Amino acid sequence: MEMEKSELSELEDVVSSCNYHIERVLTRCRQAAVDPEYDQVLAYELAHTAASVQASNSALNYARRGSTQLKLAQVFVADVVDTIISGAVKHEHIFDLPSNEYEYMVAFRRRYGNPNFTSQLAETQGDRGLDAEFELLQDTFRRFAEQKLFPVADEIHRRNLDIPEEIISELGEMGAFGLSIPEAYGGFATGGGNDYLAMVVATEELSRGSLGAGGSLITRPEILTRALLRGGTEEQKQRWLPKLASGEIMNAVAVTEPDYGSDVANIKTTATRDGEGWLINGVKTWCTFAGRADVLMLLARTDPDRTKAHRGLSLFIIEKERFPGHAFRFTKPHPTRADLIGKIEGRAIDTLGYRGMHSYELSIENWWVPNDSLVGGEQGLGKGFYFQMEGFENGRIQTAARAIGVMQAAYEQALRYASDRKVFGKSVSEYQLTKVKLAKMAAHIQAARQFAYDVSTLMAKGEGVLEASMIKAHVCNTAEWITREAMQIHGGMGYAEEYSVSRLFVDARVLSIFEGADETLSLKVIAKRLLDPK
Known part of the structure; x- marks a missing residue:
């Protein structure tokens, strides 16, 4: 001792x-x-x-x-x-x-x-350090992942299928979409110090089952929820938050544009006043889940003076029909002008991984929305950038939790395969190099997990904005390395779709790209704030 x-x-x-x-x-x-x-x-x-x-x-x-x-x-x-x-x-x-x-x-x-020290920890994961309430929460979502997500995750990935509706409805019944929504609006958040922790724990376990069909499902309502809590009118909160909490409606986030990825301040999609509402025109890309979603959280330029940059942007909630598959098109007439037909078209972008939710490019022409679609009403005009950033900051800690779930799944599969597979007369797990790889995986996963818990505590206090960006940058890079090593431990079979580790590898690759590309996040947010803390 x-x-x-x-x-x-x-x-x-x-x-x-x-x-x-x-x-x-x-x-x-x-x-x-x-x-x-x-x-x-x-x-x-x-x-x-x-x-x-x-x-x-x-x-x-x-x-x-x-x-x-x-x-x-x-x-x-x-x-x-x-x-x-x-x-x-x-x-x-x-x-x-x-x-x-x-x-x-x-x-x-x-x-x-030292390899002699490290290799002793190949099968040592350590406890999570959660109290009984959160151990129960973790166990609940882990069982859901094992019973509902694991059996379908590889098939969804290989065939690029839609997420089964029963998964969405059952998660809604479990309250997964309302973890960060206040009780007053039908959710489970009490305003205490553990509200974000519940979301982190649930997201990790769902992502362990499937990134595309599990963990990422609860990210979209989280982003819209935070934007509404930051800037929505009371009427908007009462209208949308209970439906988000129950899963009655699902949303997509339409912010990124083809020429402006992380450079959100310069987006071109416009919203112009038209009678008792607004006309939306523009193109959005990487709008994940746009087909299945019931509403789009859309950022548009409401001030034509582009020198105002982010101060000329506003946030809208746009209702739409649900569409299965990889493409959709729907129209609706203008409420007062018979000659004007609004149109939204969506085309899913083929991707290496992160399949199931589908990420779309959207073309929006003369789509009319009423005034109450503007988040915050007239008081929210020109503040959309700040509202959506509130959601994205929350999305970064959740993305870190998704990465941890993917890493944990990769580690478990590598450990299992290394124990079963024999090479040159002994199991792969008996070799020092394999032991060291597994030990480093376990150590980095646990450090990432504890970092996520600490950041969630800070965010529950209204702090931790910088730390949320830091954990996102750190953990998502770690996920790429760990899934690669897990794939390598599988040898040739790691490259075969027969084993889930190949899915985990390509899924991990997207983590340092979305919710703030790694380079932009590191330079424009983390380094900038570290060097100028004011």
Whole structure:
């Protein structure tokens, strides 16, 4: 026990050094006037290094729970130290480490990155550290994933099918769509410190079953919910939130445009006043679930003065019919002009993975909506960018939870396959290299999970906006690496659609692209805020 206390103290010291190092680097960057717009490589690496250090703080808190937790944290933090040392070599004028600190970190890395130490943890996952209420929640959604999602996930992926309606309806009955909706509007959020945690736990388990047919289903109502809570009128909240909470309606998010991916401020889709409503015209892309959705959350330019950028954008809720399959087209007449027919056409974009929900390109022509479709009414005019960003910030922590679920599934499948598969006379799991890979997977997954729990607690307090971006950037990159390693452990069979790990690999690839592309998120949000905290 005394040795464990000594090891915990050692971990506390090295995590403290990592935090001090980041603060020192930030100070030097500010003094050197480092600009994320021009010093992009440095700023990008700074953002990811800072995010990994934040994750190490969560790993340290987890380590205080016991011996197993401590070992997993030691493996993870050893890799964080490796990142810091590498940064010091590449950017020594900014990231340099004093010789005594460098030697201390190298010694820690040598001890806990040592294959002989790491390989002992190949099948060690550790507990989640949840209380009984959330263990029950986790178990409920895990059973749903195993009974309802696993049996259909591969078929949906291979044939690019629609999500079965029974999955949507059963999730609605379970309350999955109302986890972040206040009780006053038919949801389950009480306004306490654990509202976001419930969403994170549920999302991980659903994503473990299927990213496209499970975890991502509850992201869309989350985004619209946050936008409505931030800027909607009371009438709009009363109208839409109970229906979202029950699953009576499902929504899609129409923000991105073909020429303006993450550059939301410059979108071209317009909404112009027309009698008692608005005429919508434009093209949207990557509008996931647009066919099945009952409503679109659409961002449009209401002020023709493009110099106002994001201050000229407003948010609308557009009702539509449900359509199955990969393409749809529907029309409706203008309420007062017989010569004007509104039209919305959608075409699903073929993708490597993330199948089931389908992501569409939408063409919208002269689509008339009444004034009450404008989120916030007249008071919301020109504030749509801020309303939708409220939803996207929430979406980032949820995307991290989706990544954790995908990673967990990949780890479990790799561990199972390595135990069953024999190569050169012994199982794959007996080889040191495999053991080290599995141990690192487990350590990084647990650190990511604890980081997500910590960020969810911050967000429940109205904080954690920067941290939500940091965890999204950090965890989604980790998911790509872990699913690749899981695929590699499967050898040739990992490349076959017969095994689910191939689906997990291509699903993981999308995580660092949507909800804020990794580069844009790292430079425009994380590095910018770190370097200018005002």
